[in-house]
Amino acid sequence: MQIATWNVNSLKVRLPQVLEWLAAHPEITVLALQETKMEDAVFPKAEIEAAGFHVAFAGQKTYNGVALIARAPIEQVQLNLPNFDDPQKRLIAGTVAGVRVVGAYMPNGQSLDSEKYPYKLSWLDALLAWLEPEIAAHPKLALVGDYNIAPEDRDVHDPKAWEGQVLVSPPERERFQKLLALGLKDSFRLFEQAEKTFSWWDYRAAGFRRNAGLRIDHVLLTAPLVDVCTACVVDREPRKAERPSDHAPVVATLAL
DNA sequence: ATGGCTTCTCGTAGAAGA
DSSP: OEEEEEEOSOHHHHHHHHHHHHHHOTTEEEEEEEOOOOOGGGOOHHHHHHTTOEEEEEOOSSSOOEEEEESSOOEEEEESOTTSOOSSOOEEEEEETTEEEEEEEOOOOOOTTSTHHHHHHHHHHHHHHHHHHHHHHOSSEEEEEEOOOOOSGGGBSOHHHHTTSTTTOHHHHHHHHHHHHTTOEEGGGGSOOOTTOOSEEOTGGGTTTTTOEEOOEEEEEOHHHHTTEEEEEEOOGGGGSSSOOSBOOEEEEEOO
């Protein structure tokens, strides 16, 4: 099976690309989406189900919004962090083919002096607190999504220009390390990877053409899934499309 | 050059993204 994550930056705009990409990748068992940017009432549930998928979602108007699309039933669906009172729709968990998949759109933070920055750190702290017992209850767990954190300098096209900025600041990176300390591993780093592999490129200033990007979308796995993980890749193809999302999907392959 | 581009909205300019 494959587990994938993709920040689509509006599912309204990107639904055709999502369905086309899934059709081209039949090994993908479950795809987590972020930034669907739509209320549940207008979510294209019928279209996705008509294409043969199961779907679960939690959305709001304009911002945020997460979903799981799967080729197998999605069980024990949970929306939002139960320990963090928040109107922003940023987390969805479901069990697919025996794997607990947690899809997250982690806060951006905007800048270190924004009120959104402490919100980001608090959200990450709540995620950490919630995850520990969640992992104990579900040993086969994948935490996937747009983390809005580039874990190391090699995940940044120009570390000097980004030094100390939001997405790379030490408090954010510390929280990423705390996720690893829960027993999760960054599946991308289990394998040899090309240098300067990123998952997001700014729309502006020809970011994609210059490969001026960041690796901020991740698939983290617990040990039982690390043991069967055979690959993790960023698929740059959708980023080359007409009207692409600014993020590329990340796909982990599990021998399950 | 602190912008660039893309998306959204009780919209047609401003906020937000990262």
